[in-house]
Amino acid sequence: MEATSSAKEKMAFLPNHIAIIMDGNGRWAEQHGKSRFEGHVAGVESARSTIRYLNNKYHIKYLTFYGFSTENWARPESEVGGIFRIFEQILDKEAAELHQEGVRLLHLGRLEELPKGLQQVINRALELTRNNTGMTLGFCFNYGGRTEILDAVRHIITEGIPPQDIDEKLFDNYLYTAGSPDVDLLIRTGGELRISNFLVWQAAYSEYYFTDVLWPDFDEEEIEKALLSYKQRQRRFGGL
Numbered sequence: 001m002e003a004t005s006s007a008k009e010k011m012a013f014l015p016n017h018i019a020i021i022m023d024g025n026g027r028w029a030e031q032h033g034k035s036r037f038e039g040h041v042a043g044v045e046s047a048r049s050t051i052r053y054l055n056n057k058y059h060i061k062y063l064t065f066y067g068f069s070t071e072n073w074a075r076p077e078s079e080v081g082g083i084f085r086i087f088e089q090i091l092d093k094e095a096a097e098l099h100q101e102g103v104r105l106l107h108l109g110r111l112e113e114l115p116k117g118l119q120q121v122i123n124r125a126l127e128l129t130r131n132n133t134g135m136t137l138g139f140c141f142n143y144g145g146r147t148e149i150l151d152a153v154r155h156i157i158t159e160g161i162p163p164q165d166i167d168e169k170l171f172d173n174y175l176y177t178a179g180s181p182d183v184d185l186l187i188r189t190g191g192e193l194r195i196s197n198f199l200v201w202q203a204a205y206s207e208y209y210f211t212d213v214l215w216p217d218f219d220e221e222e223i224e225k226a227l228l229s230y231k232q233r234q235r236r237f238g239g240l
């Protein structure tokens, strides 16, 4: 069936892949007289509602969240442990719901360095949702963009790939995101104007959207603002 012109427009202006740096949980907690741990709990709620909104209303095909960076190990052990605990406690239930919605989960990052219990729930979630054909939801946990590139290089060398065969397409397939397209829209909440080692390869030509809104406050209205901003961009990819 021929899509209506407004449906066509909607599709053309929507990003195929959105990636989000969920920053500002700690400052949000401070503003509300809560602990940083409670800030991360609120952050998880915000992630849940963002996933639903982008999936149900816009059918975004790829959504990738930055949840814990390779640099976040530098935080106090109690905070790191708290973040892992929150994630470990919600993931089974969350994965079951996402599975119902046809979402396929991906973990991006070094899984083997995470606590065993967390590794197990992540593996269960991946296994449960692996054949789903709806939204692909990437979760970057113990993720670093530079580490990802180094892991790809090691892998390529281990496989003995001849240098002349190494092009961008091949390299792409050795990244944690193998099979996912480049990021179209990269959102960072919390007011910092940097990418903090997130998807350095995949976001080389992304449109960036920075907002001062703290991650737990990032709601439907804020998502609409980001999508509207994206819609107004002119992507040239070096052309005219």
Ligand code: IPE
Pocket (backbone or CB within 6 Å): 022, 023, 024, 025, 026, 027, 028, 043, 067, 068, 069, 072, 083, 190
């Ligand atoms: C982002 O929020 C979540 C993680 C990095 C895990 P922060 O914890 O960095 O919050 P701020 O930047 O201190 O406000």
Ligand code: IPE
Pocket (backbone or CB within 6 Å): 021, 022, 023, 024, 066, 067, 068, 069, 072, 192, 194, 196
């Ligand atoms: C980036 O936020 C990492 C995540 C959101 C998981 P940070 O709060 O760790 O980044 P910096 O330290 O301000 O660059």
Ligand code: MG
Pocket (backbone or CB within 6 Å): 023, 024, 025, 190
């Ligand atoms: Mg931060």
